[in-house]
Amino acid sequence: MNRLSTTICVILVLGLASLMAILNLATDAGSALHVPTYAVSLVGKYLCYAILALALDLVWGYAGILSLGHAAFFALGGYAMGMYLMRQIGTRGVYGNAILPDFMVFLNYKDLPWYWHGFDNPAFALLMAVLVPGLLALVFGWLAFRSRVSGVYLSIITQALTYALLLAFFRNDMGFGGNNGMTDFKDMFGLPLQADATRAGLLVASAVMLCACLLVARFVVTSRFGKVLIAVRDTEARTRFLGYRPESYKLFVFVLSAIMAGIGGVLYVPQVGIINPGEFAPAGSIEAVIWVAVGGRGTLVGAILGAVLVNAGKTYLTGAFPELWLFALGFLFILVTLLLPKGVLGLLQRARS
Amino acid sequence: MTIGPVSGSLLYLNGVSVSFDGFRAINNLSLVLEPGEMRAVIGPNGAGKTTMMDIITGKTRPNEGQVIFGAETDLTRLDEPAIAALGIGRKFQKPTVFEPLSVWDNVLLALAGDRRPRFSLWARETAEERDRIEEILGIIRLGELRTRQAAGLSHGQKQWLEIGMLLAQEPKLLLVDEPVAGMTDSETEQTAELLREINRTRSVVVVEHDMAFVRALGVKVTVLHEGSVLSEGSIDHVSCDPRVVEVYLGR
Ligand SMILES: Nc1ncnc2c1ncn2[C@@H]1O[C@H](COP(=O)(O)OP(=O)(O)O)[C@@H](O)[C@H]1O
Ligand SMILES: [Mg+2]
Numbered sequence: 387m388n389r390l391s392t393t394i395c396v397i398l399v400l401g402l403a404s405l406m407a408i409l410n411l412a413t414d415a416g417s418a419l420h421v422p423t424y425a426v427s428l429v430g431k432y433l434c435y436a437i438l439a440l441a442l443d444l445v446w447g448y449a450g451i452l453s454l455g456h457a458a459f460f461a462l463g464g465y466a467m468g469m470y471l472m473r474q475i476g477t478r479g480v481y482g483n484a485i486l487p488d489f490m491v492f493l494n495y496k497d498l499p500w501y502w503h504g505f506d507n508p509a510f511a512l513l514m515a516v517l518v519p520g521l522l523a524l525v526f527g528w529l530a531f532r533s534r535v536s537g538v539y540l541s542i543i544t545q546a547l548t549y550a551l552l553l554a555f556f557r558n559d560m561g562f563g564g565n566n567g568m569t570d571f572k573d574m575f576g577l578p579l580q581a582d583a584t585r586a587g588l589l590v591a592s593a594v595m596l597c598a599c600l601l602v603a604r605f606v607v608t609s610r611f612g613k614v615l616i617a618v619r620d621t622e623a624r625t626r627f628l629g630y631r632p633e634s635y636k637l638f639v640f641v642l643s644a645i646m647a648g649i650g651g652v653l654y655v656p657q658v659g660i661i662n663p664g665e666f667a668p669a670g671s672i673e674a675v676i677w678v679a680v681g682g683r684g685t686l687v688g689a690i691l692g693a694v695l696v697n698a699g700k701t702y703l704t705g706a707f708p709e710l711w712l713f714a715l716g717f718l719f720i721l722v723t724l725l726l727p728k729g730v731l732g733l734l735q736r737a738r739s
Numbered sequence: 740m741t742i743g744p745v746s747g748s749l750l751y752l753n754g755v756s757v758s759f760d761g762f763r764a765i766n767n768l769s770l771v772l773e774p775g776e777m778r779a780v781i782g783p784n785g786a787g788k789t790t791m792m793d794i795i796t797g798k799t800r801p802n803e804g805q806v807i808f809g810a811e812t813d814l815t816r817l818d819e820p821a822i823a824a825l826g827i828g829r830k831f832q833k834p835t836v837f838e839p840l841s842v843w844d845n846v847l848l849a850l851a852g853d854r855r856p857r858f859s860l861w862a863r864e865t866a867e868e869r870d871r872i873e874e875i876l877g878i879i880r881l882g883e884l885r886t887r888q889a890a891g892l893s894h895g896q897k898q899w900l901e902i903g904m905l906l907a908q909e910p911k912l913l914l915v916d917e918p919v920a921g922m923t924d925s926e927t928e929q930t931a932e933l934l935r936e937i938n939r940t941r942s943v944v945v946v947e948h949d950m951a952f953v954r955a956l957g958v959k960v961t962v963l964h965e966g967s968v969l970s971e972g973s974i975d976h977v978s979c980d981p982r983v984v985e986v987y988l989g990r
Contacts, residue, residue, distance in 0.1 A: 611860040613844050617837040624835045627796055628908065629823035629854045638856045 391687045391731065392604055396597045399690070403433070403593030407586035426585050430657040432697045433592040434460075437599055437650030439677045439693035440686060441643040444603050446675070447684030448612065449639050450536070450619035454671050455544035456647055458551050459519035461665035463648030465555075465562060466518060468661040469502060470511035471571040471579075472563075478572055488570070489563045499561040508575055515652045516645045523644030524637070531633035531640075536622070545668050552666035567662025574656050585657070592653045596690065599646045603686050606639065615639060676719045682729025691731055748807075749774040749912060749942050755794060755804030756966075764790045765801065766966035772912075777938040779953045779974075780946045782963035783986060788946040789832055791963070792914045796829050797822040808912075820854070828910035832917045832946075834897035838890035842881050842900060845889050846872045849904035871907070878933070879903035895926045902933065913937065915945040919952050931955040950978075 406429060409421040438460045445451040472487040481491040485498055504510040526547060530540055558564035577584045606612055617625050618632040625632050655661045664670075674693075681692020696718070703711045726733055750772040757765045765787045772778055780788055793799035795806055797819040806814040814822055823829075837845050850868055853859070876882040879899040884892065889900060898918055905913050915934065919927040931952055934943060947953050953960060953974060960977050962970040970980040977983050 606860070609860050610847070610862040611856055613837075613840055613848055614856075614859055616839055617848060620839060621835055621837060623798075623819075624831070624837070625848075626819035627798075627823055627829045628849055628904070629820050630848075631820045631854070634856050638860075 388604075388685070388687075391685070391735070392600065395600065395687045395690060399433070399593050399597055403429070403589050407590050410586050411582060423582050423585050426582075426589050427657045428701065430585070430589040430592045431654060432694045433589070433596050434650045434654035434657065435674070435677065435697055436690040436693040437592075437596050437653070438647050438674050439681070439689040440596070440599055440603055441646035441650065442674050443678045443683060443686055443689035444606070444646070445636075445640055445643045446678060447686070447689070448607050448615050448619060449636050450622075451636060451640060452537075452541045452675070453544045453640075453643075454541045454668065454675065455546075455548035456643070456674055457670040458548035458666055459523060459644040459647035460651040460654070461551070461555075461661070461663075462519045462522065463515040463651030464655045464661045464665060465568075465651075466505070466511050466515035466648075467652040467655040468568040468571075469505040469562075470508055471574060471656065472568050473502075473506040474574065475570065475572050479570070487563070487568070489566065489568075490561070493558055495561075502561065512652065516648050519644040519648035519651075520641050523641045527637045527640040528633075531636045534633075545671070548666050548671055549668050552663050552668070555663035555666060563662070565663065567660060567664075569660040569662075571656065571659060579656055579659070588653065588657050592657070595649055595653060599649065600686060600690065602642075603646070606642065607686065611635070611638075673715070676715060676722075678729075680718060680722050680726075680729055682731035685729070685731050688729045688731035692729060695730065747774070748772060749776070749809065750795070750944075751805075751807040752791075752795075753805045753807065755791075755801045755806060757790065757794060757799060757801045757803075764966055765794065768804070768963075768967055770961060770968065772942060772944065775938075775942055777934065777943040777945065777956065777958045779956055779958055779960045780944060780963060781948070781950075781953060781960060781977075782969070786963040787966040788963055789916055790966075792829060792916055792944075792946070795822075795914060796827060823908070823910075824854070826909070826911035827914065828905040828908040828912070829914045830898075830901050830905055830916060830918060832920070834894065834901050836889040836892075836897050836900050836904070838888070840889055841886050842876070842889055842892070843872060843885040845900055846875050846903055846907050849907035851907070851909040875903045875906050878906065878936075880929075894921045895923065898922065898930070899933075902930075902937075906937065910941065912942045912944070915943060917946055917948060919947065919949050927952055928955070950974075 406421045406426055409419050410423060410426050413420040438456065442453060442456045445453055475487065477484050479488040481488055483491050486495055530543065535543065554560055555562050556565055571579050573579055607615070614625065614630055615635055618635050622632045677692040677696045678689045680696055681690065682688025700711060703714055722729060748771045752768055752770040755765055755768045756763060768791065782788055790799060794801050795814060797814060797817055801815055808814050808825060808827065812825065837848065847864070847868065850871060876885055879902060881896060881900060881903065889897065892900060902918065919930050922930060927949065934945060934956065937943060945956065960972065960974050961968055962977050962983050964986050969986065970977045970983045
C-alpha cells in the first residue's frame with residue numbers, strides 16, 4: 387500500500403509538473419490550454435514546501451522528533467541560494483557595483499564580507515546550501531540527543547533555534563540584507579529568471595528533487611535503519627538495552643532531514659524571487675507541522691499531499707477571504723487532530739479498502 | 740576500600756547503594772553469581788529488585804559500590820548500549836516490545852550484530868539471520884504469528900516475544916523481571932521450562948513474586964528486603980528462615 391502510494395505520488399508529481407511546463411511553453415497566452423507563468427511558479431513553490439514537509443515527516447513521523455524549527459534549515463538553504471543570485475546581479479544593481487550587492491553599498495560596506503566569498507560560484511553556493519543546514523543540524527542534534535533532550539523540551543529548543551536565527555538575520559550588520567533580505571534577482575546559471583522557460587525549468591527541477599527526496603526518505607524508512615528508528619520513536623529506552631544508540635540514529639535522520647529542507651529552500655528562492663528573515667519566523671515552522679498532520683504523519687506521501695493541499699487552500703483563502711486564513715488553519719489542525727489521526731492519506735487509504 | 744572481584748564469578752555486586760531523594764532503595768547490596776548459574780530473586784514490592792536490574796544494566800548509577808562483570812569490567816562506568824554489547828540482556832517487568840513492528844522484525848532487531856546506523860542502513864536479511872529467527876520463533880511458539888504486528892499480541896505472547904528477543908541477543912547473562920506476571924498456569928509452566936532450557940547455555944537472574952514458579956525453577960534463591968539481602972539459599976531454606984517469614988511469606 388505504501389509502495390503503491392509512493393509510485394502514484396512520483397508519477398503524479400512528475401507528470402503534472404511536466405504537463406504544466408509544456409502547456410506554459412507550448413501554447414499561446416490566449417489558448418484555453420495555456421498555463422500562466424504565475425501558476426507555474428506558484429505550483430513550484432508548493433513543491434518546495436512539500437520538500438520541507440517531507441523532511442519534517444522524516445524526523446517527526448519516524449523518529450518522534452517534533453521539530454518546531456524546521457523552516458530554519460529551509461531558510462538557510464534559501465539564503466545560500468540568495469547569496470549566489472545576489473552575486474549574479476553584478477553591475478545591473480541600482481548602484482552598479484560589480485562586487486557588492488546593493489544593500490552593502492547602501493550600508494557603506496567597503497569590501498565583501500569574508501563569508502560571501504565563493505558565492506559567485508554556483509557549485510560552491512549549492513554545496514553551502516546543503517552543508518550549512520546539515521552542519522547546524524549536526525551540532526544542534528549532537529548536543530540535544532546526547533543529553534537525551536526529547537519531547538516538548540526538544541520542540542521548544544528547536545523553536546528557540548529558529549527564533550534566534552530570525553533575530554540574527556534581521557540585523558543589518560550580519561551582512562545578509564537585514565530586514566529586507568535579498569531580492570531583485572536577475573539570472574541563475576546564466577538563465578534569465580523572468581523567462582518562462584527558466585520558470586518552467588524550475589518547476590520541473592522542483593518536481594524531480596521532491597521525488598528524489600521522497601525515494602531517499604522511503605529507502606531510509608523501509609531499511610533496517612528505519613525499523614530501528616520506529617523502535618526508537620516509540621520505545622527509546624528499550625532500544626538502548628538491545629545495544630542501540632538512539633542518539634546516533636536520531637542524529638543521522640535529523641541531519642538528512644535538514645539537508646532536504648535546505649534543498650527545498652534552494653529551489654524556493656528563485657521561484658518566489660525573494661528571501662528575507664521572515665522565513666525563519668517560528669510560525670512558519672509550525673505551519674509546516676500542520677501540513678504534515680493534515681496529510682498524514684509518518685507516511686511521507688501524506689506530508690507531500692498535506693503541503694500541497696494546505697498551501698493551495700491558503701492561496702485561495704488569502705485571496706478570497708484574507709482575514710479567515712489563520713482561523714481556517716487553526717480549525718483545520720484541530721479537526722485533523724481530533725478526527726483524522728492519520729490525515730487525509732489515511733482517509734484515502736481507508737476509503738480504498 | 741575496594742575489594743577485588745570474587746574469582747571466577749560472572750557477576751559481582753559489591754556493597755552497592757543507591758538513594759532516590761534520600762530514600763535508600765538499594766542498601767549495601769552484595770551478590771555473587773557464578774557462570775552458568777540461574778538465580779531467583781524474590782522480595783516484597785519495593786524491595787529494590789527492579790532497581791538492582793537498573794543498576795546492572797546501566798540505567799541507574801549507584802552512589803556507592805561496584806558491579807563487576809566477568810573478570811574485571813566495572814559496569815558502573817558504562818552506559819546501557821555498552822553493557823548490552825558486553826552480553827547482558829534484560830526483560831522488563833512490563834513487557835516492552837516494538838508495537839508497530841511485526842513479530843519477525845522485533846526478533847530481527849534484537850539479533851546479535853552490528854548496531855551502528857551505517858550498518859543497518861544497508862543491511863539485508865541474510866540466510867543465517869532468517870534461520871536464527873525461525874529457530875527462535877519456534878522456541879517461543881510464535882512461528883505462526885511472524886507477520887503479526889506486535890501490538891496485536893496477547894499479554895503472555897508479548898512476554899514470550901520479549902524472551903525471544905533476549906535469546907536473539909545471545910547474551911551471556913539474562914536479567915528477567917517478573918516474567919510470569921499476568922500469565923495463565925500453563926503459560927507459567929512453559930515459561931519455567933523455557934528458562935531452564937535457556938539456562939543450559941546462559942546465566943540467568945530471574946525476579947519473581949510467584950512462589951510456585953520459583954519452586955518450579957529449583958534454583959538458589961536470594962531474598963531482598965529494603966534494598967539488602969535478607970536471606971539466601973534453597974527455596975526450602977529461605978522459606979523456613981524466620982526473618983523471611985516475617986517480612987515476606989507470612990504477610
Ligand atoms: N527512579 C526512581 N526514583 C525514585 N524512587 C524510585 C525510583 N526507582 C525505584 N524507586 C523506589 O525504590 C524502591 C524500590 O523499587 P523497585 O526496585 O521497583 O522495587 P521492586 O522491583 O522490588 O518492587 C521503591 O520504593 C521505589 O518507589
Ligand atoms: Mg519490580
